[in-house]
Amino acid sequence: MPPFIRQRLRGPRFVHAFVTVPGPRLVTSPLVDHAPLIARILEGDSRAYEELVRQYQHMVYTVCHRVLRNTEDAEEATQDSFVKAYQHLRGFTGASKFSTWLFSIAHRTAISHGRRRRTDGETVDELTQHPAAEGDSGSSHGELRRQLDLALNLLPADDASILSYFYLEDLSVEEIVTVTGLGASNVKVKLHRARKKLAEVMERQLGPEARALLLNDA
């Protein structure tokens, strides 16, 4: 693609150009997450991407589902996230973990899907029809996830997402900042409030005996 230049004035001192240049190359150091696999993909082996898809599919779907709370939209957002990640794979420099980078793509994709959906009319999964995974129906883990999802759906979507990133994906506050684009103090405050609210919701929803049983099961 020939380079194009679009000039715009940014204040009295600078003239900026928007230029397409070969961007930063992936450092194929063993310290970079999935470096050999990504190197193969960048060389043209798109089938190697399937390994990454299989590894991260459920995590990305969980991220999208937390934001969108709708199975079909979450599946669509998951597909879009992986396609975008593939498209922008050359932009992954290894500055963060691959999972953090992928989650940030998934989070933003889910949010833009949510905005589009709000103009069409919201649909949230009926929680009683929450799909159970294969082999999961009736199991204690499935029931646990259902109860947790019920509680998380009563929280705002960004609070539920932050809780998920912190407790399920084990991301640090700095990584959550990278994923969500929020400030560090904002993330800490939201985490603290969401934690308290989740505890209240679970207590109200489940009752103390059931909650104790749930925690013992966990």
Add this chain to the structure above:
Amino acid sequence: MPEMNDNDLRKLFQAAGHAKPERDLTNRIMARVAVTRIAEPVVVAPLISKRAWVTIAIATGLFFLCALSLSGLGGTNPSFPWMDRLLDGVAQLKMPEGAWPQWTIGFSVLALFFALLGHYTERRMRKTAF
């Protein structure tokens, strides 16, 4: 009544695990990936870098210093008549006539508009780039 602490919440989330989609999405994702090209990342780079601006400023300053020293203070230099003409022209520059506040406000608003436009455009580009 047991209180839910950090560890409890972590155990709860880990035990609940990840949500699983109804269908395996791998094949659908790979079908879309097969027709997708890996893009070159876009880098926002200034047309004139900071170093270039500093060089331009220094060169301009040196030029005017040389011009002043060659033209002499309060005198003319017959070897460089074009310098005299340039300095005369600068001395004859007049401010535009008319109401000053309106001019000042007008230009300030225009400069602010372009600055905000540039800032907004840059934010939009940053949001779409990964």
